[in-house]
Amino acid sequence: EAGVAQSPRYKIIEKRQSVAFWCNPISGHATLYWYQQILGQGPKLLIQFQNNGVVDDSQLPKDRFSAERLKGVDSTLKIQPAKLEDSAVYLCASSYSGFYNEQFFGPGTRLTVL
Amino acid sequence: AQSVTQLGSHVSVSEGALVLLRCNYSSSVPPYLFWYVQYPNQGLQLLLKYTTGATLVKGINGFEAEFKKSETSFHLTKPSAHMSDAAEYFCAVLETSGSRLTFGEGTQLTVNP
Numbered sequence: 001e002a003g004v005a006q007s008p009r010y011k012i013i014e015k016r017q018s019v020a021f022w023c024n025p026i027s028g029h030a031t032l033y034w035y036q037q038i039l040g041q042g043p044k045l046l047i048q049f050q051n052n053g054v055v056d057d058s059q060l061p062k063d064r065f066s067a068e069r070l071k072g073v074d075s076t077l078k079i080q081p082a083k084l085e086d087s088a089v090y091l092c093a094s095s096y097s098g099f100y101n102e103q104f105f106g107p108g109t110r111l112t113v114l
Numbered sequence: 115a116q117s118v119t120q121l122g123s124h125v126s127v128s129e130g131a132l133v134l135l136r137c138n139y140s141s142s143v144p145p146y147l148f149w150y151v152q153y154p155n156q157g158l159q160l161l162l163k164y165t166t167g168a169t170l171v172k173g174i175n176g177f178e179a180e181f182k183k184s185e186t187s188f189h190l191t192k193p194s195a196h197m198s199d200a201a202e203y204f205c206a207v208l209e210t211s212g213s214r215l216t217f218g219e220g221t222q223l224t225v226n227p
Contacts, residue, residue: 004157040123040219040220041219041220042118042204042206042217042218042219042220043158043204043217044217045214045215048214056214091157091158093157093158102160102163103158103160103215104157105157105158105159106157107155107156107157108155108156108157
């Protein structure tokens with residue numbers, strides 16, 4: 001069974017530039033999550049999708065971050081414009097349905113903002 | 115709101131020694147509790163979880179954890195450390211309402227030969 005795929009693995013941009021991350025969850029998983037993991041900290045949930053609907057985006061900085069999951073499968077997370085403090089690893093995870101099922105994590109995208 | 119405290123951001127043990135990673139949580143109701151492991155440049159992998167029932171939970175790679183309600187703790191142990199156990203370990207708590215998974219700040223485990 002293929003795992004959660006993410007691309008790119010690494011990205012370096014300058015502040016005020018835009019960046020997008022892509023995630024393809026495990027086939028059949030209805031729930032998709034984006035986490036931000038700042039160096040030295042645990043992952044923090046940014047947004048949770050159930051199929052193509054948003055369940056929780058309370059911790060997403062909506063003035064600069066956006067995410068979509070149009071067909072209920074893969075998802076894109078965008079930052080526009082990026083700030084220095086956005087430097088982090090962005091993890092995508094998926095589960096069969098909801099939090100009570102195990103979340104499977106992708107390898108993450110390491111973003112460096114200069 | 116839920117919170118998780120992992121005591122010790124870095125733990126170092128010798129190969130073959132006991133591994134003990136500490137986790138305390140705050141919750142008004144018994145939560146679901148998890149331990150995840152993260153190897154360098156990889157995503158998180160579930161080691162074990164407590165939901166209900168038996169308070170001693172066994173996971174993969176010889177790890178186990180015990181839920182102690184009176185101490186609000188969920189410490190992770192392994193009797194004998196192996197070099198391959200070197201990684202970062204995260205404790206996480208989920209409210210039984212299922213709203214959000216909250217992670218601790220992680221403990222980096224080093225295993226010395």
